[in-house]
Amino acid sequence: MSERLALLLLLCLAPALAQPPCETGPASRGYEVRLSIKTALGDKAYTWNDNEMFLFRATLAFSMRTYYNSDQYNVSSVLVCGETPRVSFWFVVVSHDDPTQLVVKTEVERAVRMSRHRINSAFLLTDRTLEFLGILPTLAAPVVPDTPPWLIVFGVVIGLVGAGIVLLLLSSMHQRRRKKKGPPEDEVVENGIAQESLDGVRNRAFTDDERFTAM
Structure with a gap:
């Protein structure tokens, strides 16, 4: 049993x-x-x-x-x-x-x-x-950009260098044009007055005025 x-x-x-x-x-x-x-x-x-x-x-x-x-x-x-x-x-x-x-x-x-x-x-x-x-998620694959980051940085650097060169060329051209045109009128007047003040009293012995050269 x-x-x-x-x-x-x-x-x-x-x-x-x-x-x-x-x-x-x-x-x-x-x-x-x-x-x-x-x-x-x-x-x-x-x-x-x-x-x-x-x-x-x-x-x-x-x-x-x-x-x-x-x-x-x-x-x-x-x-x-x-x-x-x-x-x-x-x-x-x-x-x-x-x-x-x-x-x-x-x-x-x-x-x-x-x-x-x-x-x-x-x-x-x-x-x-x-x-x-208890199961870690699978890490997603990193996103790969269409344009590599190094190429973007290179483009920015080249752009800045190019902009600097253009600014230097424009500045030099502007200075050349100023030299060809001559000094401004205000500067000419100021230079003339300065020249007269620098001449001071002329030496009349070397003047062409007959009043001073006649014996």
Whole structure:
């Protein structure tokens, strides 16, 4: 009788023992996901439902297939738990070789990072509005401008040098024109008065006036 009871208990517990746990909290072997759909899309925000969850699990299965280059991962490979109305939940991925075992967290992390842009695109979100807590977002490739920065700096320097040369040429041309025209009238008058003042009293011994030269 006791053997039959033990066998019955074993048969009842077998499915539960075979199912890998999907736990929430710090002790979980999975990852928490948070979605900010309203923040990202505003009035165009869609409602999170079972279909959206199915899409999430499918994108995670796609990520695992891409990472391992294997077609053995399916939607059933992604287990979800702890879902909240504010669209947050936890997930784990079971091994395709042994469904009773979980895929190592580091492998799941690498798979998510590899396909992060595809996951974001599926939900019209970004790294900030679709968060995998504990998985750093993939850094976006730096934006390469059409014109290299060094070429822009070179153009500015050449422009300043060219402007300086033009100003020097205009200044020299202006000075040449002034020399050809002669000094201004005011300057001529002032120079004449100055010359007379410098002459002072003339030496009448060398004058041409006959009054002073006649014996």
